[in-house]
Amino acid sequence: MKGPFISWLFFLDMFALRETQTALHSLEIQFTGMAITDDLPDIIFNVWLDSQLLFSYDTQSKEVLLKLGGAYPPLKNRLMEKLKEQLRRGGEDDLRRFCAYWMVSYNETWELQTTQVTVFCELDGDIQVDSRMLVAFDGETVCQLNEQNARWVIKKPEVTRFCNYLDDSVQWHRILAEECPTFLKIVLELFHLKENExxxxxxxxxxxxxxxxxxxxxxxxxxxxxxRLHWEKDGQMGVWRKERSSGTLPNADATFYLQVVLELHSRDPGDGYACVVEHYELRMPAIYPAPRKVTRGKSWELSLSLSATTIGILISAVAFIIWWKKDAWGRTTEDKRERREGMSSLGTPPPAASLSSSPSHSSSCLPPPQPNCSERVLPTSNSRGEILS
Known part of the structure; x- marks a missing residue:
């Protein structure tokens, strides 16, 4: 394990380590070998940074895939080239032979099986919080090594011989205590992670x-x-009815989401409940009081209060409109009166009424129509031929 692990990562030593972000970060490296023929098993190599897939390699596709796009482009390209170079130099075959040897050592056959080797470490700033290594066959963990333990812990009695072999083969403790944390710090420097939010x-x-x-x-x-997100009542933690959590889920922008739901009994008034949130960026626990339950009586009081408020607003609005119209009418009437008084003081007669507006007065003021002298007036006669004057 140690040889392939170091050969894949040696080129990262060229980068000097600066002070990393003071936050909790984790790194998980997993080799999965699948034996489907008598040939060397196919290998899938994955690395997760803070539960996000960082990069992976599959011996079938022969491609190195960088899943986290926050790396500085020149460093990302150099990282890709170095990984491919290590694979061309035999790093892939080393991993496949290493995995095959473990399979044979485990059950002494080439039966169809899956082997997984997982290395995990977690840092809070420069302080190592957790580290462990697991070996599993067909999804079942058979051996486990913690940073605190000097020897492998046997999870399955029938594999005692295999786990003892691990104790004598490589200094696994050094991988957990030194190499995994160092690799995590280097990765944090290479990849510009999202700012803390x-x-x-x-x-x-x-x-x-x-x-x-x-x-x-x-x-x-x-x-x-x-x-950390939990419910408290009157400042005390406890269990009240049914509580469920969505679990911490990733968002599309690389941030996270969490919801905790608390169901209270119908007889519980819901007084004194608060949601307490602890996060690195909050510096100290934040308390968010929950809204109180509105009972039937209080809901009627609230409805009446809202109705009275609404009616009061409507009455005020109507009164304002009436006052505004009266004030506007008064100003218009006053302006007309002032204009008439001004014209009277200057001796200007008031304008005559239009003809169309007062037909009776206009007809009495006009002289009677005069006959047109240019027109001839012809005499008329009756039925007996007598000329009428």
């Missing part, structure tokens, strides 16, 4: 039709991933 917390409630009172505490957009 505090959680955006909202507390809401819902009244279920069956009378249950449901409280929701939701934290969104936080980074890094570790967070």
């Amino acid at each position: 505090p959680p955006e917390v909202t507390v809401s409630h819902d009244d279920a039709p069956d009378g249950r009172f449901i409280l929701f505490c939701t934290a969104r957009g936080f980074y890094p991933r570790p967070i």
Whole structure:
């Protein structure tokens, strides 16, 4: 294990380590070997940084895939070239032979099986919080090594011989205590991780039709991933009815999401509940009080209060409109009166009324129509031929 592990990562030593972000970060490296023929097993090599797939390699596709796009492009390209170079020099065959040897040592046959070797370490700044190594066959862990233990812990009695072989083969303790944490620090330097973000917390409630009172505490957009979110009542932790969690889920922007739901009995008034959130960016626990349950009587009081407020607003609006119209009418009338008084003082007669508006007065003021002298007036006669004058 040690040889292939170091040969894949030696080129990272060229980068000087600076002070890493003071936050909790984890690194998980996993080799998975699948024996499907008598040939060397196929290998899948994955690395996760803070539970996000960083890069992977499959001996069938022969491609190195970088899954986290936050690396500085020149460093990313150099990293790809170095990994491919190590594979061309035999790193892939070393891993396959190493995995095959473990398979044979485990059951002394070439039967169809899957082998997994997992190395995990976690740092809080420069302090190592956790580290462990697991060996599993066909999904079942058979041996485990913790950083605190000097020897492998046997998880399956029938593999005692195999686990003892691991004790004598390589200095695994050094991989957990030194090499995995060093690799984690280097990766944190190579990849520009997302800036730390505090959680955006909202507390809401819902009244279920069956009378249950449901409280929701939701934290969104936080980074890094570790967070603690729980309910308290009157400042005390406890268990109140049914509580469930969504689990910490990733968002599309590499931040995380978590929701914890608390269901209260219909007889519980919901007084004194609060959601407590602990995250690195908050520096200290943040307390978000939950809304109280509105009882039937209080809901009527609230409805009446809202109705009275609404009616009062409407009355005020109508009164203002009436006052505004009266004031506008008064100003218009006053302006007309002032204009008439001004014209009278200057001796200007008031304008005559239009003809169309007062036909009776206009007809009396006009002289009677005069006959047109140019027209001839012809005499008329009756039926007997007598000329009428």
